[in-house]
Amino acid sequence: MLTDSERREIEATLHHYPHRRSAAAGAMRTVQRHRGWLSDEALADIAGFLGVSVEELDSRATFANMLFRRPVGRHVILICDSDCCYVMAYEQMRDHIAARLGIGLGETTPDGRFTFLPIVCLAQCDHAPAMQIDDDFHGDLTPERIDQILASYD
Amino acid sequence: MTDRHTTGVSPDERPLTAAFRADGRPANIADYEAAGGYEALRTALRELAPAEVTKLVSDSGLRGRGGAGFSTGGKWSHVPVGDMAPAIKYVVCNGDEMEPGSFKDRHLIEGNPHLLIEGMALACYAIQARTGYIFLRAQYDKPYALLTQAIAEAKAKGYLGEHILGSGFSLEIYLHVSIGRYMCGEASAMLNALQSDRPNPRWRPPHMASAGLWSRPTVVNNVESLCCVPPIVRLGPERWKSLGLTDEGGTRMYGVSGRVNRTGAWELPVGTPMREVIEQHAGGMRDGFALRAVLPGGASTPFVPAEAIDVIMDFDHMKEAGYSLGTGTALLVDDSVCPIGLVRNLVRFFAQESCGWCTPCWGGLPWAADVLNDIEEGRGRLSDLDLLEEQCWFMGEDMCFCDLAPSATKPLGAALKLFRDDFERHIREERCSYGPVGQPAGQRSLRGPGPDGGH
Ligand SMILES: Cc1cc2nc3c(=O)[nH]c(=O)nc-3n(C[C@H](O)[C@H](O)[C@H](O)COP(=O)(O)O)c2cc1C
Ligand code: SF4
Ligand code: FES
Numbered sequence: 316m317l318t319d320s321e322r323r324e325i326e327a328t329l330h331h332y333p334h335r336r337s338a339a340a341g342a343m344r345t346v347q348r349h350r351g352w353l354s355d356e357a358l359a360d361i362a363g364f365l366g367v368s369v370e371e372l373d374s375r376a377t378f379a380n381m382l383f384r385r386p387v388g389r390h391v392i393l394i395c396d397s398d399c400c401y402v403m404a405y406e407q408m409r410d411h412i413a414a415r416l417g418i419g420l421g422e423t424t425p426d427g428r429f430t431f432l433p434i435v436c437l438a439q440c441d442h443a444p445a446m447q448i449d450d451d452f453h454g455d456l457t458p459e460r461i462d463q464i465l466a467s468y469d
Numbered sequence: 470m471t472d473r474h475t476t477g478v479s480p481d482e483r484p485l486t487a488a489f490r491a492d493g494r495p496a497n498i499a500d501y502e503a504a505g506g507y508e509a510l511r512t513a514l515r516e517l518a519p520a521e522v523t524k525l526v527s528d529s530g531l532r533g534r535g536g537a538g539f540s541t542g543g544k545w546s547h548v549p550v551g552d553m554a555p556a557i558k559y560v561v562c563n564g565d566e567m568e569p570g571s572f573k574d575r576h577l578i579e580g581n582p583h584l585l586i587e588g589m590a591l592a593c594y595a596i597q598a599r600t601g602y603i604f605l606r607a608q609y610d611k612p613y614a615l616l617t618q619a620i621a622e623a624k625a626k627g628y629l630g631e632h633i634l635g636s637g638f639s640l641e642i643y644l645h646v647s648i649g650r651y652m653c654g655e656a657s658a659m660l661n662a663l664q665s666d667r668p669n670p671r672w673r674p675p676h677m678a679s680a681g682l683w684s685r686p687t688v689v690n691n692v693e694s695l696c697c698v699p700p701i702v703r704l705g706p707e708r709w710k711s712l713g714l715t716d717e718g719g720t721r722m723y724g725v726s727g728r729v730n731r732t733g734a735w736e737l738p739v740g741t742p743m744r745e746v747i748e749q750h751a752g753g754m755r756d757g758f759a760l761r762a763v764l765p766g767g768a769s770t771p772f773v774p775a776e777a778i779d780v781i782m783d784f785d786h787m788k789e790a791g792y793s794l795g796t797g798t799a800l801l802v803d804d805s806v807c808p809i810g811l812v813r814n815l816v817r818f819f820a821q822e823s824c825g826w827c828t829p830c831w832g833g834l835p836w837a838a839d840v841l842n843d844i845e846e847g848r849g850r851l852s853d854l855d856l857l858e859e860q861c862w863f864m865g866e867d868m869c870f871c872d873l874a875p876s877a878t879k880p881l882g883a884a885l886k887l888f889r890d891d892f893e894r895h896i897r898e899e900r901c902s903y904g905p906v907g908q909p910a911g912q913r914s915l916r917g918p919g920p921d922g923g924h
Binding site for chain 2 (some may be wrong): 319332333334336337338340341343344364375376377378379380382383396397398399401402403404406407435436437438439440441442443447450452
């Protein structure tokens, strides 16, 4: 079942679209914001509310790079691996984060604090190398700056 | 193509950024109105028929800033208007900005969100659409908040909503936030994404001017293209054109990333030479680094060698010289960067982002990425270079459903020529002789770190 606030937020977007089903992408975003990730149950809740099939939602969700179909940590680190960040030594930053947290890309720290993932260009190329943690951008990364930034997420 | 030069800069000469505030905060509606904001919409609703707005845009010669450079007025003129036209039509603003290397649309929205709102309103009036969508990439929380605020301010002033400025024209603009994927930036895939369908590109025909979003006539334009419309209507096409240095005319955002003294995006006359963008605006390369090549307008454009940076950055001059302008936001590649490693990175990006529809794309891109990886890691053969050439043909124009795979062949094809010596040396020496990226000249060892120390 969708919670009251999830349902209210989704309902507020329905009039943006001529068909109820077209609110699905936004609905998945909304539910992920509340629950952290999209479980099978979450997809079923959305599907029931919008009158679409779970499979339809899943075909969208698995193609999207900002929806998570597996549990993630309290904070999600997305490090940009595209060309401008490549030129600006993102690989060194990636390795630094991995060493600090003791996890590789695609993994979550055992305490559930961070999940570490790669992402394509974040449109922060003027501040490459760049990463995103939850909704915040962090650019002009150096190993020292990364240590400070990580420390600010509990 | 003749070149014109202007001297001195007044706000009317930099219409995209004229209302940007000195304190770096986003312009509000009062800032924008003080710089002539919403005058164009007022004029259009009072004095111009919809087709006349389209004609002004056509006369200005405005070409799409999303990368391909389609004529904006031409695109609009294909949409049916008048009594017999379908009642429901849409304008969709492409704010996906996922082309690697591009960050200009973010600068425009964060500097002055109202310019885009007025551009949308004019585009909707021109094709007589009552609904507009701004499609934003998943990460654009700040632009989302600013545009939400701008829409509320514009509504309160009567610039949006029912009977705009007392006219018969009504318009609602909605924001749609992506759930993320490079593919969503392709115009027809974007329409599917907006409908909450899987973002595969669509077959044309039907063209979206007759059957686009929910099968209604639709125009898709990039953020910056729409931002050019208010100044075109306000200044008139001739005056706007005269702001450029070449026949193409107007102004656009040029941007630079890489190891330069000042990265950023700047509004400059169309036709500014690449050398001026790099040396004057980006302040040249940092000490210890020399320019090797430029990826002039995103990952989908061919490399420009360092010797050729006197090229003029407009669509036609770039094309004539064998390059392409793309988004106009350039990545400068310095001499600490192994070009094979960089091209491997680019091709891996495209391979990962393929939607999986066409064989040349889903088959060819991972193959090319693997071959590049072999060469970079010292397992390459000379015949691999022929194979890569062949892949560029196999994935080229007209071989695929959309432009993703052909785009990937642009930097790859150019690299095979421009960095031929590097490719051959990697193969001959069975290793990469570059050190880690970002090492200044003085600290690089002569022969590089050797077979085990390369990257
Ligand atoms: C794979 C792919 C990704 C694209 N991504 C973007 C994008 O992020 N932003 C954009 O404006 N255009 C993008 N385009 C170009 C659009 O298809 C389209 O040409 C453009 O939005 C039209 O706007 P314009 O005529 O105003 O330039 C992309 C094209 C392809 C093939
Ligand atoms: S070229 Fe690639 S991304 Fe484009 S439609 Fe074909 S498979 Fe999909
Ligand atoms: S390439 Fe990393 S932010 Fe653009």
